[in-house]
Amino acid sequence: MIKNWFRNIGPGPLVAAAFIGPGTVTVCTLAGVNFGFSLLWAMLLSIVATVVLQEMSARLGIVSQKGLSEIIRSEIPNPLVRTLAIVLILSAIVIGNAAYEAGNISGSVLGLETLFGASQIVIGDISFAVFPLIIGAIAFVLLYIGNYKILEKALISLVILMSLAFLITAILTKPDMSQIFKGLFMPKFTDENILTVIALVGTTVVPYNLFLHASLVKEKWKDTSDLKFARKDTIVAVVLGGIVSMCIIISAAAIKTVEVTNAADLAKGLEPLFGRFSSYFLSLGLFAAGITSAITAPLAAAYVASGCLGWRTHMKAKRFRMVWMFILGLGVLFSSIGFKSIEIIKFAQVANGLLLPVIAGFLLWIMNKTSILGRYKNSLIQNVLGFVIFGIALFLGVKSILKVFNVL
Numbered sequence: 226m227i228k229n230w231f232r233n234i235g236p237g238p239l240v241a242a243a244f245i246g247p248g249t250v251t252v253c254t255l256a257g258v259n260f261g262f263s264l265l266w267a268m269l270l271s272i273v274a275t276v277v278l279q280e281m282s283a284r285l286g287i288v289s290q291k292g293l294s295e296i297i298r299s300e301i302p303n304p305l306v307r308t309l310a311i312v313l314i315l316s317a318i319v320i321g322n323a324a325y326e327a328g329n330i331s332g333s334v335l336g337l338e339t340l341f342g343a344s345q346i347v348i349g350d351i352s353f354a355v356f357p358l359i360i361g362a363i364a365f366v367l368l369y370i371g372n373y374k375i376l377e378k379a380l381i382s383l384v385i386l387m388s389l390a391f392l393i394t395a396i397l398t399k400p401d402m403s404q405i406f407k408g409l410f411m412p413k414f415t416d417e418n419i420l421t422v423i424a425l426v427g428t429t430v431v432p433y434n435l436f437l438h439a440s441l442v443k444e445k446w447k448d449t450s451d452l453k454f455a456r457k458d459t460i461v462a463v464v465l466g467g468i469v470s471m472c473i474i475i476s477a478a479a480i481k482t483v484e485v486t487n488a489a490d491l492a493k494g495l496e497p498l499f500g501r502f503s504s505y506f507l508s509l510g511l512f513a514a515g516i517t518s519a520i521t522a523p524l525a526a527a528y529v530a531s532g533c534l535g536w537r538t539h540m541k542a543k544r545f546r547m548v549w550m551f552i553l554g555l556g557v558l559f560s561s562i563g564f565k566s567i568e569i570i571k572f573a574q575v576a577n578g579l580l581l582p583v584i585a586g587f588l589l590w591i592m593n594k595t596s597i598l599g600r601y602k603n604s605l606i607q608n609v610l611g612f613v614i615f616g617i618a619l620f621l622g623v624k625s626i627l628k629v630f631n632v633l
Contacts, residue, residue, distance in 0.1 A: 235455055236441035237462025238384045239377065239521055240279055240434050245387065245466050246518030247332020248325070249428040250511055253470050256421050257477025262400070262408030265471055267422045269409055271429035272467035274614045276460055278430065278585060279438050281592050281603070281611070283455040286439035287446050288601045293439040293584075294532025296591060310583070311533045317580040318433050318529040319548070322522040326556025329522055333360050333515025334560065339508040353561045361557035364520045368549055371540040373444040380520065383513045384462075388469050390510030395472035397506075398479035405475065423624050429470065430618065432580045435588060437525040440538060449601065469510075476507065519556065523549035579626070582619040589615060 256264045282293065289296060294314060301307040334356040344355040367379050414422065442455055527548040531538040539545060589611045592603040603611065 234377070234381060235445045235458040236283075236377070236438055237279075237458035237460075238381045238465075239441060239517075240438050240459070241462040241466030241469075242380050242384050242387075242514075242517030243434050243437060243521035243525065244275070244429050244431045245469055245514050246325070246329050246428075246522075247335070247511065247515050248328060249470060250332065250473055250514050252421070252424045252428050253473035254477045256425060257474040258480055260418055260421065261478045262404045262475065263413045264418060264421060264425060265405065265408035265474060266410065266412040267425040268429070268467055268470050268474065270617075271426045271470075272463060273610075274426070274430050274617065275434075275467075276463045277607070277610045277614055278435060278588065279459050279463060280456055281588055281607070282435045282438040283442045283459055284452060284601060285588070285591060285598070286442035287452055287455055288449055288598050290443050290447070291439075292443075292528055292532040292538055293436045293588070294529050295538070296597070297587065298533060298535065300591065300594075300597075310587075313580060313583065314436075314529060315533055318436065319526045319552070322433060322526040323552050323555045326519065326522050326552050327559035329515050329518040330357050330360050330556045330560040331515070333512050333519060336508045336510070336512030336515060339511070340505065354563070357557050357560035360516055360519060361553060361560075363516065364523070364553055365550075367520055368524060368540075368553070369546070371546075373441070373540065376520070376524075377445075380517055383517045384465075387510045387513035387517070388465060390506045390513065391469050391472040391476070394506045394510065395475040398476050400475050400479070419624075420628065423621050423628070425470075426617070427581075427621055427625060429467070430581065430614075432584050433522070433525040433529065435584055436529045436532070437521065440528040440532070444540075452601070473510075519553070523552035523556075526552045579622060582615060582622045585611070585615045585618045 253268075256267075285291075285293065285296070291299075294311075297310055297314070298307065301310055334354065337356045337360075346353045346355055367376055370376070438459075445451075446455060527545045528538055530536070530548045531542070531545050536542065536544045589603070589608065591597060592611070593608065595602055
């Protein structure tokens with residue numbers, strides 16, 4: 226039974242790996258430090274929204290055997306609207322992932338540096354960090370092999386490592402279970418926590434995952450009879466990912482006396498309270514979170530660019546490889562020299578804030594087209610859930626854009 230279950234694991238863990246990056250770890254850390262368990266409900270909301278949208282994305286990929294960006298190119302009849310949609314998607318996903326890739330690699334580096342200390346190479350007047358080069362090399366090898374099964378196994382192993390690390394860390398903090406349930410099922414929404422709520426949902430319901438999932442399921446499954454496996458795979462992986470995020474919030478809530486601004490501080494902050502073991506587990510989790518996102522972000526960008534521009538969406542295609550190499554290379558370079566382009570990341574935030582409601586709306590439209598999905602189109606319940614999530618995405622999109630321009 227267990228062997229059969231492992232054989233039917235699909236891209237779900239890759240999707241979970243993609244949304245639990247260093248950004249999510251940092252946001253969850255700050256949520257726990259500043260608000261304790263009171264924002265666990267926001268993570269629960271995020272999990273439900275992610276399951277609903279990712280299930281639609283997976284169903285679309287299996288039934289149509291096309292990626293989401295390929296369908297966007299073929300289904301929007303107006304050339305101007307189609308061009309605007311493609312430009313927005315390419316800007317948000319390709320440029321956005323290039324901007325965030327340095328953060329993914331830097332997050333993984335933080336985990337390693339907490340365990341082993343920093344290491345530098347000096348060439349002339351420029352010093353390069355060693356760990357980003359190592360992480361970049363691991364990501365490059367796994368992506369260049371271009372074998373979905375190998376990539377899947379590597380990422381599943383890292384996700385299991387990450388999940389165990391954060392789960393054990395949370396257990397070590399011995400949290401009050403009654404307070405956890407209160408935080409999960411009694412929402413608190415105030416002027417002080419609104420930006421953290423937006424950040425928690427925004428780092429979990431990720432636009433590029435909708436593209437990544439639709440493209441990856443057709444690498445794994447070719448027939449509509451496999452939809453049941455895809456649905457189970459999506460639910461289990463996203464719920465597991467959500468539990469990991471909750472564990473980070475719970476771990477961070479245990480810290481009362483230490484100044485914490487990121488996940489590395491959390492690792493150090495737990496040390497005097499719970500011994501070096503918690504620091505080791507958390508650092509391993511941060512390393513795994515960073516490296517999985519460092520692999521999935523370039524992969525998603527390559528699928529999106531190839532689909533939007535009408536290229537072959539095959540992992541060994543030359544243009545496909547050129548896109549992910551470019552994204553990965555930029556991430557390694559910026560992380561190695563410690564460069565942080567705030568303007569690029571701000572642009573990526575605005576583009577993602579615009580993109581999520583656009584893609585959620587487009588996905589709902591497509592999921593109701595009999596010409597594409599036949600009898601596998603959305604049910605009434607799926608549409609109701611979808612439109613509620615679309616409303617939340619629109620609200621978050623507007624809020625995130627106002628935040629970037631300092632209006633909020």
